[in-house]
Amino acid sequence: MNEVLAIDVENAVKFFGGNSRWWGGANASRLNGGSSAPAGAKVAVDHVSLQVRRGEIFGVLGPNGSGKSTLIRLIATLLIPDGGRVTVFGHDVTAEPRKVQSLINRVSVEASFFKKLSPMENLQYGARLYGVSAGETTARVLEILARLGLDEKSIYRPMEEMSRGMQQKVAIARALLSKPSLLLLDEPTTGLDPRSKRDVQKFVRELRDAQGTTILLTTHDMIEAEALCDRIAIIDGGKIVALNTPGKLKSLIRHNGHAPTLEDVFLELTGKQLAAEDEMPGALAI
Amino acid sequence: MTTMAQEFKASYAFIERNFNIVKRYWAWELVWLVYTVANSLAVSYIGLGFEKLGGGGLDGKYFVLYLAVGTIVWRYLSVIFYWVTDLVGLERWEGTIEYTLMAPITRFTHMAGQTAFAVVYSLIHTAVVLAATMAFFNITLAKANLWGFLLLLIAGSLSFIGISIVGAVLPLLFPERGSQMTHLIIAMLLLVSGVYYPVEVLPQWLQVFSWLSPATYVIDGARAALLDGAPTPSLWGYVWPLLIMGAIAIPAGLRIFHWAEAYAKRTGKLHRNG
Ligand SMILES: Nc1ncnc2c1ncn2[C@@H]1O[C@H](COP(=O)(O)OP(=O)(O)O)[C@@H](O)[C@H]1O
Ligand SMILES: [Mg+2]
Numbered sequence: 365m366n367e368v369l370a371i372d373v374e375n376a377v378k379f380f381g382g383n384s385r386w387w388g389g390a391n392a393s394r395l396n397g398g399s400s401a402p403a404g405a406k407v408a409v410d411h412v413s414l415q416v417r418r419g420e421i422f423g424v425l426g427p428n429g430s431g432k433s434t435l436i437r438l439i440a441t442l443l444i445p446d447g448g449r450v451t452v453f454g455h456d457v458t459a460e461p462r463k464v465q466s467l468i469n470r471v472s473v474e475a476s477f478f479k480k481l482s483p484m485e486n487l488q489y490g491a492r493l494y495g496v497s498a499g500e501t502t503a504r505v506l507e508i509l510a511r512l513g514l515d516e517k518s519i520y521r522p523m524e525e526m527s528r529g530m531q532q533k534v535a536i537a538r539a540l541l542s543k544p545s546l547l548l549l550d551e552p553t554t555g556l557d558p559r560s561k562r563d564v565q566k567f568v569r570e571l572r573d574a575q576g577t578t579i580l581l582t583t584h585d586m587i588e589a590e591a592l593c594d595r596i597a598i599i600d601g602g603k604i605v606a607l608n609t610p611g612k613l614k615s616l617i618r619h620n621g622h623a624p625t626l627e628d629v630f631l632e633l634t635g636k637q638l639a640a641e642d643e644m645p646g647a648l649a650i
Numbered sequence: 651m652t653t654m655a656q657e658f659k660a661s662y663a664f665i666e667r668n669f670n671i672v673k674r675y676w677a678w679e680l681v682w683l684v685y686t687v688a689n690s691l692a693v694s695y696i697g698l699g700f701e702k703l704g705g706g707g708l709d710g711k712y713f714v715l716y717l718a719v720g721t722i723v724w725r726y727l728s729v730i731f732y733w734v735t736d737l738v739g740l741e742r743w744e745g746t747i748e749y750t751l752m753a754p755i756t757r758f759t760h761m762a763g764q765t766a767f768a769v770v771y772s773l774i775h776t777a778v779v780l781a782a783t784m785a786f787f788n789i790t791l792a793k794a795n796l797w798g799f800l801l802l803l804i805a806g807s808l809s810f811i812g813i814s815i816v817g818a819v820l821p822l823l824f825p826e827r828g829s830q831m832t833h834l835i836i837a838m839l840l841l842v843s844g845v846y847y848p849v850e851v852l853p854q855w856l857q858v859f860s861w862l863s864p865a866t867y868v869i870d871g872a873r874a875a876l877l878d879g880a881p882t883p884s885l886w887g888y889v890w891p892l893l894i895m896g897a898i899a900i901p902a903g904l905r906i907f908h909w910a911e912a913y914a915k916r917t918g919k920l921h922r923n924g
Contacts, residue, residue: 380917380918437921440752442915446916462756465752468752476748476749477744478670481670488663489663489666490749492662492666493750493753494660494754495656495660
């Protein structure tokens with residue numbers, strides 16, 4: 365145990381629905397180590413195990429509905445696992461949620477802001493929750509948003525006037541203000557225009573290189589996964605079907621003619637096609 | 651010690667955020683204030699109306715004061731109630747609830763910020779309604795005990811905050827209808843607390859609930875302080891039940907909220923999709 369892992373997921377299980385009552389009847393039985401879902405339940409994360417090292421950029425690749433966001437929420441203390449164990453820098457997400465929370469931050473597909481408030485007001489709120497002073501927030505917001513290519517004027521206008529790409533950049537700024545050791549990026553570039561997408565990808569790389577931040581990112585974009593990630597887990601139907609470096613994943617399959625792409629690997633392993641690159645969240649992917 | 655200071659600073663996040671929201675919706679806030687004043691005045695006019703309808707036998711001025719105190723105190727308590735119960739509803743509407751609930755702060759800090767804002771906001775509303783009532787009905791508060799009145803409002807806030815935290819659980823458990831369900835709590839309290847009539851007119855079995863409602867003590871005490879000018883020490887009989895109820899209601903509310911939050915995290919009720 366000389367190296368503490370950034371994320372250690374052991375046999376994590378999460379299901380939704382089934383014959384659970386409003387007081388949580390069915391869920392209570394889940395906790396006694398038994399991780400089998402009740403009848404009618406939807407198993408979103410199905411005995412997933414993975415380990416992410418400090419400073420790694422780890423990708424979770426899968427189609428819509430494969431359990432990527434659920435996995436991220438388990439790590440982020442927003443969902444309590446029904447089975448297995450999840451630790452972040454050695455802290456159990458269920459037993460020590462506050463410890464975990466102080467080490468992480470997250471960017472979700474939807475930007476999730478107070479729409480009438482400006483980015484600056486939203487970011488002040490978000491940063492104060494993590495004990496960052498107003499002065500420090502102002503300075504760092506200007507710096508981060510400039511680096512992400514957001515013009516200064518819009519920082520003081522209501523969020524609702526911004527494009528999705530701009531909102532997503534503000535969401536990334538919010539996550540960075542707390543200086544997280546682990547950053548959870550849930551499809552950070554889905555629905556962005558190509559230019560914003562490149563800005564975000566470049567920024568993610570810089571962040572890891574400059575600050576050593578550990579990054580777990582989900583995507584259904586093969587090119588993004590290959591360009592950014594040190595290792596990739598391919599997830600389908602809540603199960604990990606392969607986990608390795610992009611190079612090793614590609615060598616898993618033989619392809620006649622041209623060199624195999626991640627797309628080919630995915631198709632071979634799951635029998636499914638991944639979503640089109642510019643697909644908006646919520647649309648059917650498969 | 652440092653964590654205490656940190657939590658205190660974090661609770662300011664909610665005060666500042668709510669202030670910014672109110673500022674951004676200022677036109678709506680103005681409409682809401684006018685609505686509140688008009689509503690309270692309409693209730694107080696019932697006093698003069700009764701004098702006219704009932705012939706000479708009734709003292710309309712006393713009725714007006716009786717009703718005015720009821721409506722003012724009720725506004726104060728219900729505005730706190732709505733701000734605190736909206737804690738989850740507001741953020742679910744905006745889609746920020748997951749971000750707030752994954753911040754490394756205690757739920758107590760969260761509630762403290764939200765309720766501090768609610769109390770200040772509600773006090774300002776109350777002051778405006780009180781001023782409007784005095785102007786419309788030519789009332790002077792020369793012999794009223796205003797400090798005693800303020801003491802009762804503050805003491806009453808505590809137990810109302812506890813009740814409101816319990817109310818805030820409903821939107822957490824029932825994403826679709828939870829917010830509407832909180833109206834039920836406030837309507838029940840209005841019925842049993844003697845806001846517009848002495849509780850003695852209620853059926854015996856309902857009067858039991860009157861004794862359990864903190865609003866009853868705030869309103870009775872407020873009438874004593876404002877109408878009779880009762881000195882502050884004599885208001886103690888109204889204050890101590892409020893303090894006891896607050897001491898029970900706030901920790902109980904926080905416990906229940908904790909339980910509901912864990913339930914929502916087990917069943918995936920925090921977010922609807924995505
Ligand atoms: N809160 C929830 N309640 C009920 N079902 C959910 C909830 N969250 C996710 N699911 C279901 O779990 C499965 C996995 O969803 P999700 O983790 O969002 O997938 P992805 O992020 O890969 O698109 C889907 O079938 C989805 O409908
Ligand atoms: Mg998702």
